[in-house]
Structures are given as C-alpha cells and as structure tokens.
Amino acid sequence: MNSQIDLDAITDADRRVLEAIQGGLPLVPHPYAEIGLSIQMDEEEVIERIRILQQSGVIRRMGIIVHHRPLGYQANAMVVWNLPEEQIEAFGNAVSPLDFVTLCYQRRADLPRWPYTLYTMIHGKDRESVLQRVETLVELSPLKQQTDYKVLFSSRRFKQQGARYFNQQRTTTTQNDGATQHHPAP
Amino acid sequence: METTELSLQDRRVLNEFQHHFPLSSAPYAELAERLGSSEEEVIGQIKRIKKAGLISRVGAVIQPHTIGYSTLAAMAVPTEEIEAAVKVINRLPQVNHNYEREDEMNLWFVVTAEDEADLGQILAQLEDDSGYPVHSFPMVRDFHIDLGFSLDWKHPYNSSSNQVHPAAFS
CATH class of the missing domain: 3.30.70.3460 (Alpha-Beta Plaits)
Incomplete structure (x- = not known):
C-alpha cells in the first residue's frame, strides 16, 4: 500500500527529524527551532523536511492527536474475523465507515493457530453497547451468524506509547482494570 | 468515567487542528490568530487538554511501513x-x-x-x-483512508470535513 512512496528518497536527515518529533512537538512558541536545536539543524530545514515528508506521504498528518476514551467511549473490543479471501474487501469497505469502527485492518493470518484476517476495533459506552454493535457487523457479514469471528475485550493495559521506530529507551507500565483507551495500531 | 469539561474554544482546538498543523516558525501563534486568541493562551490550552488526558501529543502520524x-x-x-x-x-x-x-x-x-x-x-x-x-x-491493508478523530459533537465547528475516523495511534 505504500507503493507510491519512494522509500529510498528518505534521507538520514529526514530520519533525524522524524526521530526528534516522534514524541510530539514541544509546546513552546518556536517548536521547530527547538527540535532543530536537538539535532543540530536550523529551523527552516526542519520545517522544509517535514513539509516534504508530508507531501511524499511518509507523514500522513500533522496535528493534535486525540485520545478516544475521555471523549465518551469507555469500552472497546478488538473483533477479529475469519472471512473467505474474496469477501474481505467488501466487508472491510462496508464496516469501516461506521462511526463506532475506529480501526479496520486486514492482517496476515498465522495458520493453523490464528485464521483471522480482518481486525476491527469497536468502541462503545459500555460492554453491552459494544456487543450490540458487533451484532450489527455480524449481520453485515456474508455468512451472518455462521461467520467465524471473535470478540476480544481488553482487560488490562500494560504499556501504551506512541510508535517508536527509533531505538530510544523509554518504557512505561500502566495498569488499568477497566476497559482500555487505546488500541494497537499498525 | 470522569467527564472533562471542555469549553467551546477547547473543542475548536481539538476539531480544527488535527490536520494541517502550521509549518511556520510560530505555529501556535498562527493557530491563535485563527481562533482570535493569543499564542500564550493556545499553548496553555493545549497543555491543559493534554494534562486532562484528551490528547496524546501534537505531532506527526507516520504512514506505517515507510520508516521502519x-x-x-x-x-x-x-x-x-x-x-x-x-x-x-x-x-x-x-x-x-x-x-x-x-x-x-x-x-x-x-x-x-x-x-x-x-x-x-x-x-x-x-x-x-x-x-x-x-x-x-502484520498489516496487509488499512481500510481507513484518512486519519483523525470524528468528534461526535453537535456544535457549529464540527464541520463535515472532520468526519473521518480515528486511527491516530500509529
């Protein structure tokens, strides 16, 4: 899916910029200048590299990154679907626009143990509403009630941080006995 | 669950600045200008919303499998x-x-x-x-094309251009 992005065009300087901003822009009047200071690059170059990385699609968006749960969602479940290969696309396209489906990924199976290939993150105000929404999806699936799917509620969160592609040491352990706010991304 | 009080101005910040963060020397001042507020106020506001746990950061969402x-x-x-x-x-x-x-x-x-x-x-x-x-x-395909959070609020700033899905946790 990244065929339009020329990965070889990403330079070491670009990587330094991405690494420096991966934890977020500082909340100061001149954040790009401050980022630049940390990697010996001037402000204009930092801004220009971010601009180019955005144009090329490496950076999908720049802005405020919102957490879900405090805005009204309390429960979430990862629902995994084992669909015939030829039905994945239609089902993915049908369910991904629904407002309570916040992630919809096709993933590689790991046979024989794990045949599921479509992953949907379903949010709701509580467990019951999540399960009702799952039922809605089941009805949209080609095999309806015969569909092979699993609902995996999260019970504890042990770690949550932004993706770090660069090897910076930072670990956190958080325990949360309710439903969790976040979800695995890529 | 704890409900965090959000002012209309907070909602504007959350709704309007998930995309196209200014690439200029003083981006928060630029946001402030659009909001009719001051740079200092905007920075303070974002800090406060962040502290309340509503946002994780101001930053970049990187396309999976491009770097790394x-x-x-x-x-x-x-x-x-x-x-x-x-x-x-x-x-x-x-x-x-x-x-x-x-x-x-x-x-x-x-x-x-x-x-x-x-x-x-x-x-x-x-x-x-x-x-x-x-x-x-590993991911084969992402069915959500855009990123960002659809804020389910009935207020004048919830423009239709924000009706996208949250996959903002890369």
Whole structure:
C-alpha cells in the first residue's frame, strides 16, 4: 500500500527529524527551532523536511492527536474475523465507515493457530453497547451468524506509547482494570 | 468515567487542528490568530487538554511501513505467568502497546523495528526470552483512508470535513 512512496528518497536527515518529533512537538512558541536545536539543524530545514515528508506521504498528518476514551467511549473490543479471501474487501469497505469502527485492518493470518484476517476495533459506552454493535457487523457479514469471528475485550493495559521506530529507551507500565483507551495500531 | 469539561474554544482546538498543523516558525501563534486568541493562551490550552488526558501529543502520524516496519503480535500465556511475560515484553523499547485481552491468545502488543529483518530478530528473541511462541500479524491493508478523530459533537465547528475516523495511534 505504500507503493507510491519512494522509500529510498528518505534521507538520514529526514530520519533525524522524524526521530526528534516522534514524541510530539514541544509546546513552546518556536517548536521547530527547538527540535532543530536537538539535532543540530536550523529551523527552516526542519520545517522544509517535514513539509516534504508530508507531501511524499511518509507523514500522513500533522496535528493534535486525540485520545478516544475521555471523549465518551469507555469500552472497546478488538473483533477479529475469519472471512473467505474474496469477501474481505467488501466487508472491510462496508464496516469501516461506521462511526463506532475506529480501526479496520486486514492482517496476515498465522495458520493453523490464528485464521483471522480482518481486525476491527469497536468502541462503545459500555460492554453491552459494544456487543450490540458487533451484532450489527455480524449481520453485515456474508455468512451472518455462521461467520467465524471473535470478540476480544481488553482487560488490562500494560504499556501504551506512541510508535517508536527509533531505538530510544523509554518504557512505561500502566495498569488499568477497566476497559482500555487505546488500541494497537499498525 | 470522569467527564472533562471542555469549553467551546477547547473543542475548536481539538476539531480544527488535527490536520494541517502550521509549518511556520510560530505555529501556535498562527493557530491563535485563527481562533482570535493569543499564542500564550493556545499553548496553555493545549497543555491543559493534554494534562486532562484528551490528547496524546501534537505531532506527526507516520504512514506505517515507510520508516521502519511494525506488526501486531500476540502470545498465549497462562494467566499465572502473565506478569512475568509482560516484564519480558515491556523490557523492549520497540514494544509500544501491550494489552491483555480476554482470549486464550491473551497478550497483544505492537512491535516496531527498523525493517522486516530486524523485526524478525526481535520476535525470535522474544520467543527465546519468554518461552512462548510469538504470533505475528502484520498489516496487509488499512481500510481507513484518512486519519483523525470524528468528534461526535453537535456544535457549529464540527464541520463535515472532520468526519473521518480515528486511527491516530500509529
């Protein structure tokens, strides 16, 4: 899916910029200048590299990154679907626009143990509403009630941080006995 | 759950600045101008919303598998061994989410690496260190094209251009 992005065009300087901003822009009047200071690059170059990385699609968006749960969602479940290969696309396209489906990924199976290939993150105000929404999806699936799917509620969160592609040491352990706010991304 | 009081101005900030963050020397001043506010106020406001746990950061969402390679991985660990397995997994700086889920396949985490080969080594190491098979489910396709959060608020600033889906946790 990244065929339009020329990965070889990403330079070491670009990587330094991405690494420096991966934890977020500082909340100061001149954040790009401050980022630049940390990697010996001037402000204009930092801004220009971010601009180019955005144009090329490496950076999908720049802005405020919102957490879900405090805005009204309390429960979430990862629902995994084992669909015939030829039905994945239609089902993915049908369910991904629904407002309570916040992630919809096709993933590689790991046979024989794990045949599921479509992953949907379903949010709701509580467990019951999540399960009702799952039922809605089941009805949209080609095999309806015969569909092979699993609902995996999260019970504890042990770690949550932004993706770090660069090897910076930072670990956190958080325990949360309710439903969790976040979800695995890529 | 705790409800966080959000002013109309807070909602504007959340709604309008998830995309196209200004690429200029003083981006917060630019946002302030659009809001009819001041740079200092906007910075203070974002700090406050962040402290309340509503946002994770102001930053970049990077297209998966462009710089680096990642996967969603899972392990089936007996309940009484969970804590020990979590220690082994979380020791890795490359792990950025780790959840227990209600299934026999009960530990789910995201691993990021420099490339696919590097990822393979990390997962193999994890199998050795933990003693459990690691199942890896790399992404094939993302059905959500855009990113950002659809704020389900009925107020004048919830423009239709914001009706996109939240996949903002890369």
